[in-house]
Amino acid sequence: MTTTHEFWLAGRRASGEAEFEVRHPHDGSLVAKVSVPTDAQVEEAVAAAAAAVPVFAATPAHQRAAALDHVAKRLAERTEEIARLITAENGKPIKWARGEVGRAVSVFRWAAEEARRTNGETMRLDTDPGGTGRYAIVRRFPRGAVLGIAPFNFPLNLVAHKVAPAIAVGAPIILKPAPATPVSALVLGEILAETDLPAGSWSVLPVENAKMPALVQDKRLPVISFTGSDKVGYQIMDSVPRKHVTLELGGNAAAVVLADWSSEADLDWAAGRIALFANYQGGQSCISVQRVIADASVYDRLVEKVVAKVRAQVTGDPSDEATDVGPLVDENAAKRVESWVEDAVAKGAKVLTGGSRDGAAYAPTVLAELPADAILATAEVFGPVLSLHRVEGTEEAFAAVNDSAFGLQAGVFTHDVQTAFRAHRELEVGGVVIGDAPSYRADQMPYGGVKDSGVGREGVRYAMDDFTFEKVLVLTGLDL
Incomplete structure (x- = not known):
């Protein structure tokens, strides 16, 4: 008997009223059944993410880094189990699936390191007479909650490239995995639930594609990180011109x-x-x-x-x-x-x-x-x-x-x-x-394209920049 996988709503397990099947591309065998969140549960997750914005942004770097370190450690410990899940839901050969888990470990490790060393910058302003006695501190702060939309082809690592940078900067994230390959992301949720990240700071919601426009339009999710087809990606960008949208789209390499x-x-x-x-x-x-x-x-x-x-x-x-x-x-x-x-x-x-x-x-x-x-x-x-x-x-x-x-x-x-x-x-x-x-x-390198291949960059530090904005603090009356 196949167990139905619950989803993760504001950091806790939850079940909806409906479910769908995930089948192995190789032989059509049943891999898993996945519970689908109701509209009310999606609303609850979005509201929790919005409420968590100031709380998560204020968490100390060591807390976020420790959570990211924990995820990297647990992914490494569960490599074979998760690799076989990836193969089952995605169909990629087991040797490539193991490599994908290894890369996700690296992503979370890099995010932990970046969370610890992201310091902002300082600049003296007395380079002109009007700035005498003034000094600036420039730090980055989250733009708000992130909607991360992941594709099927790397169901763990491309999820990691959205979740890990968001945690590193203290931005709540609602992750929508691909309908064909949600199980890897739900297992990642199991590991995230072992950390002490604030309530509402993350959710993993296998919502139906038909429900996506409402999430995309929701003003409480001012950042969208999408990986997928150029057609869908640019439809999203065109529909929310005032949001900060990053797109990693197709290629013809x-x-x-x-x-x-x-x-x-x-x-x-x-x-x-x-x-x-x-x-x-x-x-x-x-x-x-x-x-x-x-x-x-x-x-x-x-x-x-x-x-x-x-x-x-x-x-x-x-x-x-x-x-x-x-x-x-x-x-x-x-x-x-x-x-x-x-x-x-x-x-x-x-x-x-x-x-x-x-x-x-x-x-x-x-x-x-x-x-x-x-x-x-x-x-x-x-x-x-x-x-x-x-x-x-x-x-x-x-x-x-x-x-x-x-x-x-x-x-x-x-x-x-x-x-x-x-x-x-x-x-x-x-x-x-x-x-x-x-x-x-x-x-860790900046990854993304030009023309119809998208806008913005993945790669942990570069995604962290996309999820944040610079804020300047000017100190006045200093003897420099």
């Missing part, structure tokens, strides 16, 4: 292989990294490799190696230690990827490997000669599909990267430091990775 990356060892490395990071998480990552842009001088050799490396990716049961690529989050997602590949082929693309679906699983796929009018050429596939493109020289390669509505991250395989700095300057993305795929992310 490119891996660029330039002419100087030409030895067999170079190309083996590039092909291996491209194959791995086009397919990890089933391609369901905003920085999965979707486009490979290769100089004509290395293109043919690279294509052969990429196809071989992609074919070597082990697909199957995500609970199997040997599996590299599991299913997508559900069968509808796989059907969408299938239709996009069929659209590309109908318009002239060549399938070099893959191109088939089995339920929620889609085979790792490589396309060549992708026409510009194919959906895959411009949209984010969010599946295990990559396309190969031949270019002549660095200028054409960088222009191809920038020929996208998205701009999250790019990878550039080059040994030339001047080219590396040129890439950093010219590529219209939020991050450039040299000598590797675009899929690298350290959880």
Whole structure:
């Protein structure tokens, strides 16, 4: 018998009047039943968060840091249990799920450290005659309660990137996990409940998507942190122009292989990294490799190696230690990827490997000669599909990267430091990775994009800045 998971309302367990099922993407088995909060319970959580704003902001740094340290410690202790939950609800291979738990541990550890060392700044004001005897102290304070909306693809770590910075600055947070993957966030709630954080400082509410507009519009939640599709993200931003909204949205990530990356060892490395990071998480990552842009001088050799490396990716049961690529989050997602590949082929693309679906699983796929009018050429596939493109020289390669509505991250395989700095300057993305795929992310670095990839930055300290504002204290009549 499957137990129904309760949700977390202002830091305590609660149950609603309805529930929904979470099923394993691999075999459709029942993973969990999850209780859904009623409208009255959602209102209670929002009211508690609003009431907690001054209380939580006034908590000492050591209290918030200790809570964050505790979460990091308990996540590490429960790694295997939580990793298996992630695999069950999300379908990602167990080895990637363990890595996700490890990254969430790091996020909470970084947040604890940042909570301790966030000191603000001071400045003397007697740089002009009118400021004689004056001195300023600049500190950051929470903008208010945060509405955090998390996606399904990293059901623990992307939740951590909203919850941990909010706790670090003393901002109450209401977290809405993705309907497909709420269990990891509810388990995180179990761990948060072991801390002495103030009542109302956090809630985990698996509300139905239909109830989201009311939460988004609620003036008691002046900050919204959303990770998900660009369509939904910009609908949220457009609907609340006076709120502080941060968006981490989609991508169409490119891996660029330039002419100087030409030895067999170079190309083996590039092909291996491209194959791995086009397919990890089933391609369901905003920085999965979707486009490979290769100089004509290395293109043919690279294509052969990429196809071989992609074919070597082990697909199957995500609970199997040997599996590299599991299913997508559900069968509808796989059907969408299938239709996009069929659209590309109908318009002239060549399938070099893959191109088939089995339920929620889609085979790792490589396309060549992708026409510009194919959906895959411009949209984010969010599946295990990559396309190969031949270019002549660095200028054409960088222009191809920038020929996208998205701009999250790019990878550039080059040994030339001047080219590396040129890439950093010219590529219209939020991050450039040299000598590797675009899929690298350290959880403390600023992470986010430009253009349709969003606004604001994740990465613990940078999210803390987004959740707060500067307030100046001017002291007068001092003998400086």
